[in-house]
Amino acid sequence: xxxxxxxxxxxxxxxxxGGGAAGRYLLAxxxxxxxxxxxxxxxxxxxxxESIYLKWTMASAFRGDTPQFGTLGRSxxxxxxxxxxxxxxIGFAEPGQPIAAEQCFQAVMDGKVEACWSTPGHWTSxxxxxxxxxxxxxxxxxxxxxxxxxxxxxxxxxDEIYGGHGLKSVLCGVSAAEGGGWFxxxxxxxGYFKGKKIRIFGLGAxxxxxxxxxxxxxxAAEMKKALEAGQIAGAEYxxxxxxxxxxxxxxxxxxxxxxxxxxxxxxxxxxxxGVWNDLADAAKxxxxxxxxxxxxxxxxxxxxxxxxxxxxxxxxxVEIRQFPEEVLKxxxxxxxxxxxxxxxxxxxxxxxxxSLISFREEYRLWNDxxxxx
Numbered sequence: 001x002x003x004x005x006x007x008x009x010x011x012x013x014x015x016x017x018g019g020g021a022a023g024r025y026l027l028a029x030x031x032x033x034x035x036x037x038x039x040x041x042x043x044x045x046x047x048x049x050e051s052i053y054l055k056w057t058m059a060s061a062f063r064g065d066t067p068q069f070g071t072l073g074r075s076x077x078x079x080x081x082x083x084x085x086x087x088x089x090i091g092f093a094e095p096g097q098p099i100a101a102e103q104c105f106q107a108v109m110d111g112k113v114e115a116c117w118s119t120p121g122h123w124t125s126x127x128x129x130x131x132x133x134x135x136x137x138x139x140x141x142x143x144x145x146x147x148x149x150x151x152x153x154x155x156x157x158x159d160e161i162y163g164g165h166g167l168k169s170v171l172c173g174v175s176a177a178e179g180g181g182w183f184x185x186x187x188x189x190x191g192y193f194k195g196k197k198i199r200i201f202g203l204g205a206x207x208x209x210x211x212x213x214x215x216x217x218x219x220a221a222e223m224k225k226a227l228e229a230g231q232i233a234g235a236e237y238x239x240x241x242x243x244x245x246x247x248x249x250x251x252x253x254x255x256x257x258x259x260x261x262x263x264x265x266x267x268x269x270x271x272x273x274g275v276w277n278d279l280a281d282a283a284k285x286x287x288x289x290x291x292x293x294x295x296x297x298x299x300x301x302x303x304x305x306x307x308x309x310x311x312x313x314x315x316x317x318v319e320i321r322q323f324p325e326e327v328l329k330x331x332x333x334x335x336x337x338x339x340x341x342x343x344x345x346x347x348x349x350x351x352x353x354x355s356l357i358s359f360r361e362e363y364r365l366w367n368d369x370x371x372x373x
Contacts, residue, residue, distance in 0.1 A: 051280035056090045056114035058269070059099035059107055061122055064092055067241050067305060072173040072267060072298050073117035080290040088286060090115065108272050109166060116270040120158070120169065121202050127161055128342065129349040131203050132356060135178070135262030137335040139356070142174045142264040142299050144363055149266070152359035157352050168276040172291035173267030176302030178259035179243060180323055181236035182227060182252035187323060190330035199223045199235035203338065204261030210334035220246060227251040236261060239302065240309040249318045256321050260331055267298070 058077065062070040077090045093113070095101040104116040105123045121134025133154070140148060148154045149171060162169045181200070185192075194212030205215035218226060218235075226232045228251040235252075236259070237243055249255070269291060276284070314320060323331075343350035 052084060052283040052286065053087050054089070054279070054283065057093050058090045058115040058117055059093045059104045059113045060095055061101040061104050061116065061118040062095070064094055067245070068173070068175040068239065068298060068302055069119075069242070069265075069267065070117075072175075072294050072301075075297060076117075076172055076269070076290055076294040079293055080286060083290055084286055088283065092117070105167075105270065108270055111272060114271065114275050117172075117267070118270055119265055119267050121265070124202070126165065127348070128346045129157075129161055129352045132349070132352045133158055133266055133268075134202060135265045136356070137203055137207055137261045137338075138332050139263055140360065140363075141177065142302075144360065144367070145264050145266060146171075146174065146295070147363060148356055148359045152363075153355045154352075154359075157355060161348065162270070163273065166273050168271045168273045170269040170271065170287060170291050171266060171295065172269040173294050174298045174302070175265040175267065176239045176298075176306055177264060178236065178238055178262040179240050180256035180259050180261075181234050182243070182248050183234040183254045183256060184227070184230065184252050185233065186254060186321070187234075187256055187327060189324070190327050192327070196233035197231070199226070199232050199237075200261065201236070202261065203335075203342075204236065206338045206342075207261065207331055207334045210337055211330060224248060224251050239306060240313065241305045244309045244313055249313055249316050253317075253319055254321055255313060255318050256323050258323070260323070260328060 058073070060070065060073055062073065064070045064074050074092050077092050080088050080090060093099065099107045099113060099116075102122075104118055105126065107113050108116045119134050120130040124131045124134075133149075139145070149158075155171070158169055158171075181198075190211055193208050196213045197216050198208050198213045199218050200208055200215050201217065205217070209215050216226075216232060218232075220237065223232070223235050223237065224246060227235050227248070235248070237246065237248065240255075243249075243255070269287070279287075310320065339353055343353050
């Protein structure tokens with residue numbers, strides 16, 4: 001190689017190596033600084049906005065120790081208090097302390113309490129259409145019910161109904177499907193109901209009447225005594241875990257499923273509309289969020305509690321039976337008659353019912369295809 005070019009190549013190599021080394025030095029990060037976190041000796045105070053502070057009394061249509069129906073109400077108040085760091089406190093008042101369960105609705109209207117924990121089905125004597133927000137015979141399960149309520153127009157309809165009474169309902173819980181009822185004798189044919197007295201609540205009462213039964217409404221204590229004494233032939237009350245706690249297995253031998261009359265029950269926080277409207281948006285959001293989490297809890301807890309109750313009932317000698325297909329078909333047909341009669345008599349009932357059945361038709365388009373056979 002020409003000595004001149006050899007010198008040029010040597011100089012170029014030296015420059016490249018030296019430049020690279022210098023670049024690495026200049027561009028390399030400096031020594032890492034060790035961050036020492038300060039030890040917090042006192043918790044910082046949470047200063048909630050003045051607008052979210054509240055202290056309410058919530059009357060209840062259910063005892064606080066009643067699984068799901070009452071315990072979810074208590075759970076809601078705890079969730080709200082914790083989420084607001086104590087700024088929003090709602091006291092759970094047991095039935096009769098001071099407001100009787102059946103007076104809960106009126107007490108909120110009159111301003112005696114700020115809120116009521118209930119289910120819309122308790123107030124059907126005031127507005128018949130509310131029955132469709134409590135539990136519908138052969139109706140939706142909890143998932144489908146919530147889909148209709150939030151995305152199918154149910155919420156707007158309920159808001160309209162309660163708005164006419166100066167009230168606001170926030171959906172705040174959902175319970176598991178109920179059992180089909182307790183019977184002293186086997187229910188083998190649709191003709192079983194003819195001439196029998198059956199304790200049953202809600203729209204289901206009208207259905208069994210179509211099959212010739214007399215529907216009677218009794219409270220829990222009266223119902224158990226009447227069933228034990230044979231004064232009534234059968235009774236539906238609630239979900240299996242509640243029926244077990246009440247000892248209904250000592251009053252009748254046969255426990256029938258499914259709970260055709262109430263595949264799910266919606267629970268609500270009922271508030272005087274003026275009180276609700278005066279709340280800041282932040283307070284309304286906290287209430288809705290706490291209620292939403294209570295709905296989640298109700299769905300999960302309700303599904304998890306019933307198997308153990310069924311096992312215990314079986315161990316106690318209860319015969320758990322499926323309603324014969326012939327009986328369910330007759331009950332379903334009777335329900336269609338009731339729904340049409342109620343719709344004819346009550347335009348608002350008709351609107352809610354049409355909304356629900358229209359949504360269910362759409363819902364099936366995907367639901368039926370998405371389920372594994």
